[in-house]
Amino acid sequence: AQTIHQWPVAEIKAVGSPLSLGCTIKGKSSPNLYWYWQATGGTLQQLFYSITVGQVESVVQLNLSASRPKDDQFILSTEKLLLSHSGFYLCACSDRTSGNTLYFGEGSRLIVV
Amino acid sequence: QQQVRQSPQSLTVWEGETAILNCSYEDSTFDYFPWYRLFPGESPALLIAIRPVSNKKEDGRFTIFFNKREKKLSLHITDSQPGDSATYFCAAQTGANTGKLTFGHGTILRVHP
Numbered sequence: 001a002q003t004i005h006q007w008p009v010a011e012i013k014a015v016g017s018p019l020s021l022g023c024t025i026k027g028k029s030s031p032n033l034y035w036y037w038q039a040t041g042g043t044l045q046q047l048f049y050s051i052t053v054g055q056v057e058s059v060v061q062l063n064l065s066a067s068r069p070k071d072d073q074f075i076l077s078t079e080k081l082l083l084s085h086s087g088f089y090l091c092a093c094s095d096r097t098s099g100n101t102l103y104f105g106e107g108s109r110l111i112v113v
Numbered sequence: 114q115q116q117v118r119q120s121p122q123s124l125t126v127w128e129g130e131t132a133i134l135n136c137s138y139e140d141s142t143f144d145y146f147p148w149y150r151l152f153p154g155e156s157p158a159l160l161i162a163i164r165p166v167s168n169k170k171e172d173g174r175f176t177i178f179f180n181k182r183e184k185k186l187s188l189h190i191t192d193s194q195p196g197d198s199a200t201y202f203c204a205a206q207t208g209a210n211t212g213k214l215t216f217g218h219g220t221i222l223r224v225h226p
Contacts, residue, residue, distance in 0.1 A: 044149075044157065044202060044216040059213070090156060100145050100206060102214065104156035 002027035004105035006091050012111045013081050021076040021108045023091030031093040033074040034102065035066055038088040050074060086112045116140055117205050119217035127225050132190040134220045136203030141184065143205035147214070148177065148188050151200040160201070161188070193224045 005024045013019060025031055035047040048066035050056045056066045062085070064078045074091055091105040120135045136146075147162035163170040163177045163186065170177045174193075179186045190197055200221050204214040 043218040044204075044214075046213065046215075049213065100147065100162070101159050102149075102157075104158070106156050 002031070002093060002103055004091055004093060004103060006089075006105040006108050008108055009106070010109040010111075012113060015083055015112055016080050018079050019077055019081050019085070019110070021089055021091075021110075023074040023076075023105055025072045025074075025091075025093050028072075028093055028095050030071060031095045033068060034092040034094075035074065035076050036090040036092060036104075037062070038090065040087060042087070044090070048074075048076070081112045083112050086110055116215045117203055117217040119201075119203050119220050121220060122218070123221040123223070125223045125225065126193050128193060128195060130193050132193045132197070132222055132224070134188040134190075134201050134203070134222065135185070136187065136217055137183075137185045138205050139184070140205070140207065140215075142207045143215075144208070145206040146177070146179070146186055147204050147206075148175075149202045149204060149216075151202065151219070153199075157202060190222075193222075195224045195226050198222055198224050 003026045007022045032051050034049045036044045037047050038044050046059045048056050048058055050068040053068050053071050056068055067075045089108045092102045094102050116139050118137050126132045148160045149157040150160040151157045161172045161175050163179050165181050168179045174191045176189045200219045202219045203217040206214050
């Protein structure tokens with residue numbers, strides 16, 4: 001079974017400061033990777049997805065960027081945080097064996113002040 | 114435009130009752146409809162899913178009823194238990210193995226003992 005490790009678990013950051021959230025997947029080879037965002041009380045919004053190393057597709061523009069430097073690693077970042085970036089960020093993966101099933105990490109809670 | 118809508122926003126039932134969670138969608142190309150369950154402090158996990166070739170999918174106490182013509186589906190939880198208390202997300206996807214799920218806003222279910 002795969003494991004999805006996200007870091008940090010939680011952060012409080014100032015508006016205008018940079019951010020980097022990480023996600024590492026173990027137990028799956030060449031997975032599809034996704035970043036989801038949930039505003040407080042809101043829906044799960046897909047931000048980015050990647051089907052292979054070095055290739056990332058943006059789904060929603062939120063002044064964030066994502067990169068996939070390794071097959072098992074997915075990074076979400078921005079150079080300047082906005083108040084609206086607050087929320088819960090979830091990394092997820094899927095692959096051919098899991099079909100359409102998404103497996104989520106435990107998430108990173110971000111509070112921008 | 115919200116592609117996937119859920120109602121009610123929150124639902125309270127007594128233990129033993131049947132909880133009915135509703136979902137509707139706009140895009141007729143959606144061909145996969147999973148329900149994810151989110152317990153507080155945990156990450157979302159797939160509960161049950163259906164494809165439009167079927168109008169019903171059952172798994173234990175959980176049943177999806179699907180009406181393709183009306184673009185509606187519902188999740189029925191029979192004999193509700195306090196441990197079922199969670200947020201339930203209806204989602205929809207076009208195409209196989211893309212993981213590009215569109216989520217509804219979720220229904221918060223509370224089951225009172």
